[in-house]
Amino acid sequence: MGRSSSRLVVVVASLVASGALAGCFPPPPVYRVQRSARVFHPTVPLRTGQALTGPVELSFGASNVGDTQKPRPGDAGAGIEVPRHQVRGELRMRVGVNGEVAAIHERSIGSRMYKLDDTQAEIEDGAAIGSGGSLRYAVVSADRKLALGLDLEVMLWQLPYVEHRTCVENCPEYEPTSTVEHDRASQATVGFGLTPSYRDGRWTVFGGVFARNHPTIDRKGTELTTENDEDLEGGRRNVLVHAGFAVRLGPVSALVLVNQNLTQDPVHYGPGVGLALSATLP
Numbered sequence: 004m005g006r007s008s009s010r011l012v013v014v015v016a017s018l019v020a021s022g023a024l025a026g027c028f029p030p031p032p033v034y035r036v037q038r039s040a041r042v043f044h045p046t047v048p049l050r051t052g053q054a055l056t057g058p059v060e061l062s063f064g065a066s067n068v069g070d071t072q073k074p075r076p077g078d079a080g081a082g083i084e085v086p087r088h089q090v091r092g093e094l095r096m097r098v099g100v101n102g103e104v105a106a107i108h109e110r111s112i113g114s115r116m117y118k119l120d121d122t123q124a125e126i127e128d129g130a131a132i133g134s135g136g137s138l139r140y141a142v143v144s145a146d147r148k149l150a151l152g153l154d155l156e157v158m159l160w161q162l163p164y165v166e167h168r169t170c171v172e173n174c175p176e177y178e179p180t181s182t183v184e185h186d187r188a189s190q191a192t193v194g195f196g197l198t199p200s201y202r203d204g205r206w207t208v209f210g211g212v213f214a215r216n217h218p219t220i221d222r223k224g225t226e227l228t229t230e231n232d233e234d235l236e237g238g239r240r241n242v243l244v245h246a247g248f249a250v251r252l253g254p255v256s257a258l259v260l261v262n263q264n265l266t267q268d269p270v271h272y273g274p275g276v277g278l279a280l281s282a283t284l285p
Contacts, residue, residue, distance in 0.1 A: 031173060032173045032174050033227055034168045034226045035168070035169050035171050035223075035225060036167065036168050037124050037167045037222060037223055038164060038165065038166045038220050038222060038223075038234060039083065039084065039123045039125070039126050039165050039220070040162055040164040040188070040218070041083070041084045041111070041116060041126050041129065041131050041162060042084070042131055042160075042217070042218045043089065043109065043160060043162075044066070044067045044086050044275070045215065045217055046066035046067050046089060046091070047066075047196070047243050047260065047262050048093075048154060048196060049066060049093070049258055049277055049279035050062070050093075050139075051198065051200045051209045051249050052141060052150055052198030052199060052200040052209050052211060053143075053152065053200050053207060053209075054097075054101040054103070054147075054150065055103055055283070056283055057097070057254075057283035058096065058097050058285075059094070059096055059284040060093075060095040060283050060284065061093070061094055061095070062092065062095065062280070062282075063091075063279065063280060064279025064280060065089065065278055065279070066277050067088060067277060068275075068278060069088065069276060070117075070272065070274075070275055071274045071276075072274075073273075074117045074119070074270045074272050075119075075270070076120065076269070076270065076271070077266075077268045077269050077270050077271045078219065078269035078270075080222055080223070081119060081222060082222030082223075083119060083218075083220060084116040084119070085117045085270060086112070086117075086130075086131060087113060087115050087116065087117060088112050088113050089112065089131075090112055091108070091109040092107070092108050092109075093108075093137075101140055101142070101143060102139070102140050103137075103139040103141075104136065104137070105137040107133075107134065107137060107156070107158065109158070111131045111132075114128065119269075124165045125165065126165045126185070127165070133161075133192070134159060135156065135157050136156070137155065137156040137157075138154075138155045139152060139154050139155075140153045147202075148201055148203060149199075150201075151197065151198070151200075152211070153196070156193070157191065157192070157194075158191065158194070159190075159191050160190045160192060160218065161187045162187060162188050162189075162190055162218060162235065163185070163187055164186060164235060165184065165185050168181065168182050168184070190218045192216050192237070194213060194214060195214050195215075196214070197212055198210070198211035198213075199211060205252065206248065206249070206250055207251075208247075208248045209247060209249070211244070211246075212242060212243065213242075213262075214240050214242045214243070215240065215241060216237050216241070217238040217239060217240075217241045217268075217269060218236065218237060218238045219235075219238040238269065239266065239269070240266070241266040241268075242264070243264050243265065244262065244265060245260050245262035245277075246260065246261060247261060247277075254282055254284075255283075256281045257278070257281075258277075258278060259276070259278045260276070260277045261275070262274065262276075262277065263275075
């Protein structure tokens with residue numbers, strides 16, 4: 004047998020083997036998917052940046068009372084909802100003179116949400132819920148009136164989502180071609196903050212900057228497997244600036260602030276308002 008004949012035999016054998024393998028391992032099904040996720044509203048910590056005045060402090064408030072304008076899409080490919088209202092509670096414990104650790108719980112409230120697009124997939128009832136903690140330190144002046152608050156915050160969020168999947172190619176014979184999944188996905192966020200402030204008697208004025216990643220999800224896509232994946236992403240870091248004031252009456256203080264998100268990905272937000280009450284415990 005000549006060299007050309009040997010090559011022909013090899014080619015034919017390869018084609019036969021490829022056909023056999025194709026029969027044993029059919030191509031994966033192709034699914035067209037549409038997704039939506041309900042994420043938290045970007046906010047800032049409800050604090051002045053001053054050192055704690057007692058060993059323990061309890062704080063509760065609305066991290067987002069409401070928006071001055073309806074949020075608009077910043078990323079046309081995102082399929083997310085954001086809450087109109089959001090609350091936040093903290094248990095703060097002093098460490099040394101100017102240090103602080105805090106346990107945090109934050110969640111959306113109410114059933115009305117901002118949808119970036121009225122045609123995106125509907126999500127069943129469910130709140131965006133986050134729990135975590137923070138390490139903080141206040142760099143103070145000699146008279147303890149001026150302070151620069153440093154903040155490192157880590158949260159784990161449980162976020163509702165929906166995914167519609169429709170098989171469009173190589174569909175399994177004994178499986179439904181369309182499915183809808185409602186569930187929750189976990190997503191971690193990390194925040195960093197700087198909060199300069201000035202305290203004179205009962206009054207404190209403050210401002211600052213806080214950065215935290217904003218979870219998102221691609222609204223449409225294609226999957227080449229029967230395994231479902233919510234595809235929630237950590238998202239881009241959003242930077243918020245804020246300013247406000249607080250007044251202390253005995254062991255209780257009240258705080259009001261206004262914040263503005265400078266980042267327009269995945270959502271373009273207008274100014275938001277936050278307020279809180281804090282109580283120093285003996």
